[in-house]
Amino acid sequence: MSQPSSSAVDRLLVDAAGRRPRADARRNVERLVEAARGAVAEVGVGVSAHEIARRAGVGVGTFYRRIPSLEVLLQAVLEEVLDEIADVADRAVADPDAWNGLHIFAAAYVRLRTESCGISEALGGACGDALAPRLADLRERIRHLVERAQSAGAMRTDIAWQDVAFLFAAAATEERTLGLRAGEQQWERNLQIVLDGLRPARSSTLPGTPPA
Structure with a gap:
């Protein structure tokens, strides 16, 4: 890949x-x-x-x-950042623990989407076909990470890798919604809830505090 x-x-x-x-x-x-x-x-x-x-x-x-x-x-900069997150995915695939690898990638990916407005827009298709090869490569990496975790028995098998792409995008968060202010670790809380939902039967302690 x-x-x-x-x-x-x-x-x-x-x-x-x-x-x-x-x-x-x-x-x-x-x-x-x-x-x-x-x-x-x-x-x-x-x-x-x-x-x-x-x-x-x-x-x-x-x-x-x-x-x-x-x-x-802009294309050169966006390609550089997408190459960096692809490198994270490759290192995650090399992790002998399939679930830990998926978790490491998810944290880096959701952090990036949360902290970079432009990357979030680019991943959503705002740049048209200019980044199509990079997005295709990233989709393949996510698919591989998900299927690897499922094969290891660490993740529910009734969830498609395409679902996971949307779930990770949804975990990225804005600072405010409905008059509520996000906690300092809001995206991490969101992601932990998503990851717990992907597990066959397990829950974890949530980081940070609830939104105010």
Whole structure:
């Protein structure tokens, strides 16, 4: 399931030119990628080039001299983050304890969806077909983790892996709903409830405190 991956910075530099970039050019691209990751997490995939340039401390002219387009930058950043979560899934598959592997992946995945607005949007299809190969790979990893846990007898077999994809998405949470404020570990509580529901017959102590 694994595929070779490179950093967003390396992809952008290779795409921009076949020659080796100057050190200052690389530094600018690194700053833009870091700024884009933060902006995507906080603002979402609709973030503007001006906002990313501002966060990076460069002008918009520098942005477009170093980056082919806003769309190319956002795709490179989103692919980098999705590659990172795919790496977590691969390590989870390598865990000799199938349930522990699923739990480790689920925690990393739900945390990412909770903390990054843009990744949550991208996983929901906001980027169209641009990320289709990455999403297909991630679906395959989730399927493998679920079926492995079921084969080990650690998970209910009446639940499809597709159900689990939606359950993990549902465990990610907003800060407020119905006038209630989420607890500091709300997504962890949500996920623990989901995981307990996936077990054949077992429950765990919930982390954190209930919403206020």
